[in-house]
Amino acid sequence: MIRSFRPDAGAKLAGTAGFGYDLDRPGMRFGALVLAARAHGRLDSVDLAPARALPGVVAIAADDLSTLLDGAHGDPERPPFASREVMYDGQPIAAVAAPTLAGARAAAAAVVATLAPLPVVADLESVFPEWPEAPIASSAPIAAHVHARRGDVDRALREAATVVRGTYRTSGVHQVALEPHACLAEVRDGLWHVTTSTQSPFGVREDVAGILGIPERSIVVDGTWVGGGFGGKGASLVEPYALLLARAAGAPVRLALTYREAFRLGRTTLPSVVRMETGVTDGAIVARRVRLLLDVGTSLPGRDFATGYAIGFLLGPYRTPAFEVEGYAVRTHKPPFGPHRAPYAPQAAFVVESHLNEVARAIGEDPAAFRARHVLAEGDRTALGQEVSAFGLSEVLRRATAVRDAWRRDAGPGRGVGLGLGFWATNTGAGGEARVLLSPTGLEIVQGEREIGSGSVAVGLVAAAERSTGLPRDAIRVTYRDTSAAPFDAGVFGSRTVGALGQAVDAACRAALAALGDRLGGAGELRLELEGDEVVAIRGTARRPVRSLLTPEERRDGGLAADGRHTGAPRTIDESLVVEGGFYPYQDFTGAAHVAEVDVDRETGAVRVVRYAAFHDVGVVVDRPTATAQIEGGIVMGLGAALTEESIWSDDGRLLNPGLLDYRIPTLGEVPPIDVTFVEGFAGAGPFGAKGLGEPPIIPVPATIAAAIRDATGVSLTELPFTPERVARALKRA
C-alpha cells in the first residue's frame, strides 16, 4: 500500500497513469505533421501525391479542409494549414496518417512543398532601430499598441532631482513539458471526439470549434494525465489536425509531437526590449516612464492581451504618482506568443527590480529599504488606479531582507547575495463550476479538468472539500469526465485552480451540507465524519448516517448531488488613464520575495547558485507539502530562465536550438538547497482566503539572481539569461 500526500502516487509510480502519449486504440493510425522549413515564404504548391502513394497513408492540406468539414469554414485568422504564405519556421502545411509511426514519418517526408523565400523579420530590434527615440511608423508590423498615463511625466522627469535610465532585453523561453503535446481523435456518431493531454478540455473544445468552424456541441474533449503544461497546453495545438486526419482516414488517429516539433511550434514567451526611466526627489519616486517592444511572433487574434498584461507587470508593485507606459506587440516571423508559466512576469520583474536597484544606488540607499518605502499595500491604488486588496508584499520583503543581511554577513569571497520581489495577479478567467456527489461512503468531486502535476486538482480540490465538510481526504475523490458530462471550467492555468474551482467545490459542498441539514434538523454548523466506512452527519447533538438521510432517488443515483460556482470579486482599473489598448485589473495581489547566494567564476562567467530562500504571501496554506513542492519547482524553472534557457533564432528566422542539448533546462546536480517560508494572513479571493500559487514562485527568480550577481561582481546585467558568455563579457567591460 503506497502512502503519500499525493492521491495520484499509486498510478504515477506504478506506471499505469495514462498520458496523451500513451493513447492507443485498435485500428489506430499514427499522425504526423509536415512543418514549413522556412520562416517566411510564398507557398506555391503542396504536392501530397507522393505521400498518398505510400501504403495506407492519408494526407491532407489546406485544399482538403472544405471537403473534410462538409463545407464548414473555420476562423480565417487561424487556419490550421498555411495555404498561400508561410509565416514562421515550423508552421504546419500538411498532415499525414499511416498504420505505423515510421510510415507516418516517411509519408510526411514525402510531401513536397514549394516555398519561395520572402523577407524575414526575426529580430525585434531590427524592425525599429531608432526606437524609442523615433516614433513608430504606422506601417510597422504592430499587432497591438497599449498606452496609459497619469500626470505630466515629461515635466516630472525634468524636475526630478535624480533620473535613472536603463534598457533591458529578455529572451524567448520555452515551457519544455517532459511530455510534448499528444492526443487521439475519432469521428463517430456525428461527433468529433478528441482525448488529449491538456490544461483545458473546454478551451480545446472552443478552439477546435473556432479553427474548424464546427459547433461546440458536436465536439467532445476528454483529458488524460498531463505530462507537464506550464501554459503550453492551455489552448489547442495538435487536436484540430488529429480530428481532420481521423475524418480523412475513417479511423482513430494519434498525433504526438516530438520535442523538436514542440520547440518549433512554440506558443511561448518571446523576446522583448524595455526602456525604463525613473525620477526621484527626496528619496521618493515621482515619475516613471516604461516603453516596451514585445515580440508576439505570428500574433493570433485574441492573444493581444499579452501586451497589456506585460506592461502591467512592468509597472511593478510600487507606488507611482506620475507615469507613462507604452507597449508595442510586434509581429515577427516566429510562432505565436503564448502563455508560459506567469507569462512575461519573470521577465518584467527582472527589468523592474534591476532598474529600481540602480535607482536606489543612484540616491545612495539600500535597495531593500528603498523598496520598503514604495511597495503597495492594502488600500493603496496601483498606477492604473486599481484598489489593492490584501497584499503581503511588505511583510515578505521585511523577512527576506533579514535573510539577505544574515547571508551577506557570512558570504565568502566571490560570493554575492541578492534579493528580488515579484507579484502576481491571479487571473480567474471564465467558469469555475463544480459538482459534488455525497454518497453514504464518501464525497466525489466531478471534474472536467485534469491534474496537470501541480496538485491543484488532485490535492487542492480535495483539500478544499475536506475543509468544507470535515471529511478526511481518504473519503474524498475526484472523478474525471469529458466535456459532455463535466461542469464547465476555463482551465488549469493562471494560478486559478484552487482559487476559482476550489471556491466552486467549497460552494458545492456547502450546498450539499445545507440540503442534508434540512433533513437532519438541529442547529449550528453541520459537519461530516467518517465512522468506519460510513459518512455520518453531525450537528449539535444530532448525529445520523448520511445513508439514512438520502432519498431513494439519491441512493439510486449514487448520492446527493450539489453544484457550486466560483464568483470572482469585481475589480476595476481607472479606465480614464488608458489612452489606447487593453489593460486589466487583477483578481488578487500575490507577493513573493526571494533571496539567493551565488558564486561567480570571474574567469568563465559561470554562476553557481549556492542557496536560496523564498517567502510567499499565499493567503492561507491549503496543503503544505504540495504548496512547498510548487514553490521549489517554480524556483528551479526560474533558475533555468535566469541562467541558461534561451530560444535562439537565426537571422532567417529558424530556431537554432530545438532540443534539450542546446536549450538547457536545470538538472539535478546543479540546483541549490531551497528554503520555503509561507506568510499567511493576507487573505485572497479563493476559498478560505487562499491565493494562487502556480505562477508566483517563478516570478522573482531572474531578478534575484541578477541582484546576487551584482552583489558578487559589481556588474549589473541587463540581458537575460545570464549565460557564462554574457556574464564574462559584462565582467570584462566593467
Add this chain to the structure above:
Amino acid sequence: MTGDGARITVNGRTAPITEVPGDERLLDTVRWRLGLKGTKEGCRTGECGACTVLIDGQTALSCLTLTREIEGRAVTTIEGIPDAPFGRAVLDAFAEAGAFQCGYCTPGFVVALAGLLREEGRSAPLRQLLEELGANLCRCTGYAAIARAVELARARGP
C-alpha cells in the same frame, strides 16, 4: 527491413517477439509491442531519461537501445520494479517524499535510482547518487523532493 525474432526477458517473463526490424528501439518494443506504457517516451535522443529501463540490472536508455542488440538479456521496466532489488524502497520513498508532480519523468527516475542503488550500494555518497541521476530531467519538482526521496530510499535498503 523485416528481421528475426529477438528473445528477451521482460520483467521476468520471456517476451516472444517476432519480426523485429533491425532498427526497432527497445522503447518501442516495450511500449507498442508489449503494451508496457509505463516506460515513458520523451526526447528519443537520450537527453531526458524518461525511458530509462534496466538491462541485466543496469540502467539503460531504451530509446537508444536496439531491441535486437539485447538478444537473450533481461529487461526490467517500471512495471517490474516492485520485484527488483531496491524497487519497493524507491517506490515508497518517492511516494512519501511526493517526489513527482506530473509524473511523466517518474518511471525513469524510479528505475534509474533502483538501478543505481543496486550498482553502487547504500553506502554510495548521496552527492554521487544525485549527480548520476542528473541524466534524468524533471521540469516540475525542481528536484528538491526527488533529492529527499533518494535519501529516504538509500536509508531503507533493498
